[in-house]
Amino acid sequence: MAIKPLALQRGDTVGIVTLGSPLAAETINARIAYLRSLGLNVVVGRHVYGANGFLAASAQERAEDLMGMFADPAVRLILPSRGGVGVEGILPYLDFRFIRMNPKIVSGYSDITVLLNALTQLSDIVTLHSLLLIDFKPGTPPYNFEQFFAATSSVAVPRPIVNPPALPLVSKVPGNVSGPIVGGNLTSLTGTLGTPFEIDTRGKILLLEEVHEPVNTVYRYLEQLRLAGKFDDCRGILAGQCTDCPDAYGVSYSDVVDNYIVPLGKPTISGLASGHGEYKAALPLGALANLNATEAELTLLEPAVTYG
Template identity: 70%
Template sequence: MAIRPAALRMGDTIGIVTLGSPLEPETIRTRIAYLQGMGFNVVLGRHVFDQNGYLAGTAQERAEDLMGMFADPRVKMILPVRGGVGVEGILPFLDYGFIRDHPKLLSGYSDITVLLNALYRFAGVIALHSLLLLDFRPETPAYNFEQFFSATSSLAAPRPIANPPEMPPLVGRGTGTVCGPIVGGNLTSFVGSLGTPFEADTRGKILLLEETHEPVNTVYRYVEQLRLAGKFRDCLGIVMGECTNCIDAYGKTYQNLIDEVIAPLGKPLVTGLASGHGTYKAAIPIGACVLMDADNGRLTLMEPAVTA
């Protein structure tokens, strides 16, 4: 069974780190102020404001910031400022044994996907496919905060995973019901880890995929790479999230890709989950057990992401 970090409570301290691409300093400060206005204390990694092209400091520096947050007894939760690129570079510098012995909540999506899955696979710790620091602003939908704080604070289970009323409901594409830990996240980042020591293990898992700003023919290429790597063969079921701002290509849509490539795999399939890069972001605990009813389009979280 995966390790559940301690729940987040109002007044706790959140550690802010930049693990991939940089974010404008003023944006970071504004988002931190919003977080503090919610009632949380904040500590910053040494390299939060570093900028070196498309990266924020060296891989070693970013990894040291992250490990520092796991070692800091004040910090209850770790919140990266954004994803971008470069998160994969920190993975060899992390001490997964130490993380296992000092588990803490960590939330993110986009390129943070590779870290979420590595924390689960190598440290056995549940991590949250949910908000980044950049999402803490007045414009963020209430649904996103409700999802985030339910996942980080509630011990209630089972709990349905469902889209907000503003979105179409999940669609079940058959066949049957399966139950297992959920892994995955951003498709580009997930594919980028293939062939490395840090690729996710989908054996006996439910696989979640979402994407953003890619033409459908590129999404097809990534999906085919996952298929050839055995990731669909090994998984129990597939959850296809949104392809946010993805571009139709050669007369084909993202829905066509699901119909023509994913559905014929014959795996239990649910589509349309709002999570990751879309406006609405369901909170998905990577490594937690999920019951997937592919006939009726239902996902149910069977255990809390946190412990008291």
């Protein structure tokens, strides 16, 4: 069973890190102010405000910021400012054994996907495919905060993951399976193939979502995962949203799901609100879930956190 970090409570400390691309200082400061308005304390990594081209700092410097948050006993939640690119570069500099001994809640999506799955696989801790620092702002859909704080502050299970009413989950391939959730951003997952941090889908429920990529590129990445055996090994598939993904040659993302994921024959639901979409479910990676694809239902069987 995966290790669960301690639950988040009012007055706890959040550690802010920038692990990939830079984010404007005024945006970071505004989001930190919002976190504080929620009754949370904040500490900031040395390179949070850094900017070195399309990266915030060197891979080693960004990794040092992250390890510093795991080493700080006051920090309960580690919240990356954004994703972007470059998160995979920090992985060789992380001490996964130390992280296993000092588990914290780590939340994010986008390029943070590679970190979440690496921590789950190599440190055996539950991570959270959910909000980034940039999402803590006025006007964020209440659904997102309800999902986030239900996952980070409560141990109540089973917990159904219910999409907003306007976005019903859709059954694509019937079946009923259980297993830990893994996955996230398709581009980022594909980038781990052939590395020591390659995603392990064996016996898992595989979550996939994407943003901005034309659907012919989405198809290419799905084929890479298929050829790498990642669909052979998984128990079921959560086809999340493809946010702002242009059609290609008259083919839509829905067509790609129907033509290339459905024939895999794994229990599958589509339309899950996650990642880059406006609405973001909070999905604990590494925790046991039930995928009832016949009824288009996803239920978390394990909490993401513990009360200790």
